[in-house]
Structures are given as C-alpha cells and as structure tokens.
Amino acid sequence: MHTIIRDKETSRDEFIFYSKRLMRLLIEHALSFLPFQDCVVQTPQGQDYAGKCYAGKQITGVSILRAGETMEPALRAVCKDVRIGTILIQTNQLTGEPELHYLRLPKDISDDHVILMDCTVSTGAAAMMAVRVLL
Numbered sequence: 001m002h003t004i005i006r007d008k009e010t011s012r013d014e015f016i017f018y019s020k021r022l023m024r025l026l027i028e029h030a031l032s033f034l035p036f037q038d039c040v041v042q043t044p045q046g047q048d049y050a051g052k053c054y055a056g057k058q059i060t061g062v063s064i065l066r067a068g069e070t071m072e073p074a075l076r077a078v079c080k081d082v083r084i085g086t087i088l089i090q091t092n093q094l095t096g097e098p099e100l101h102y103l104r105l106p107k108d109i110s111d112d113h114v115i116l117m118d119c120t121v122s123t124g125a126a127a128m129m130a131v132r133v134l135l
Contacts, residue, residue: 001025023074027115031078034059034113060112062087062105064130067119075115085109087133089126098129105134 001018004010010018039053061075062068065088075082088102114134118127 019070020074023071023119024077027071027074027078030115031059056113057111058083058109058113059115060085060106060109061115061117062130062134064089064116064118064126065102068117070119071117075117083109083112087130089129091125098125100129100133103133 001022004018005015005022035055036052037055038050040048040050043049059079060083061072061079062085063072065086069086072084075084083106085105086102087100087104089098090101091097092099116127116130116134118130121127
C-alpha cells in the first residue's frame with residue numbers, strides 16, 4: 001500500500017482509497033497495544049464465549065494539526081464514542097524549534113489512553129513537543 005501511495009502513476013482515487021486503508025490499519029494496530037483483560041460473554045445461543053475486553057477508562061485521540069486530522073475518521077471508525085483533541089505545533093522559522101500555537105483537549109484526559117496522530121513526521125520535533133504537552 002505504501003508503494004501504491006508513493007507511486008507518481010497512482011490515480012487520485014487510488015491514492016485516497018489506499019491512504020484511508022493504511023490509516024485504518026495503523027489505528028487498529030495501535031489499539032492492539034492497549035490493555036485488555038479476559039472476559040466471558042454469553043452468545044445469543046446461550047453459550048459462553050471467552051474473549052477480551054478493553055481494560056482502560058477511555059480512549060482519546062489527539063491530532064497534530066493539520067496532517068493528524070486525516071487520521072481522525074479512521075479512529076472514529078474503529079472506536080465508538082472516542083474523544084478528539086487538537087494541538088497545533090509549528091516550527092519557528094528563525095530558530096528551527098517547534099512552538100505550541102494551539103491546544104484544545106477534552107476535559108480530564110489524565111486517566112485516558114491517548115493516541116497521538118500525525119501523518120507527516122520528519123524530525124519528530126513536533127511529536128516530541130506534543131508528548132511533553134500531553135504529559
């Protein structure tokens with residue numbers, strides 16, 4: 001999929017399709033790192049089924065504007081009632097250092113598992129600053 005996305009011969013429709021697919025796979029993989037616990041549910045036929053249940057409080061997605069916003073639909077597609085926050089970090093042209101320009105987070109995310117979303121990581125400076133801000 002990454003090869004298709006990077007290919008200059010790829011049509012706009014294919015680019016959008018495979019980008020969305022890749023983002024959803026990435027979000028699903030990230031969710032696999034969250035804590036789960038064993039649980040037993042009963043099927044409609046009355047049988048017990050041993051499965052896994054999410055063991056956290058809530059999941060919050062935080063988008064680093066602008067690229068991170070493109071991942072929000074993928075997160076919303078796989079996490080019901082997920083809360084979304086946004087953060088804008090831009091590089092200062094004179095110093096080359098990242099600067100926080102905007103922060104809007106849901107209230108009380110201190111106990112949440114946060115998924116930080118950014119599609120354009122080059123140096124990682126914005127992501128590192130976002131992690132510091134979130135901590």
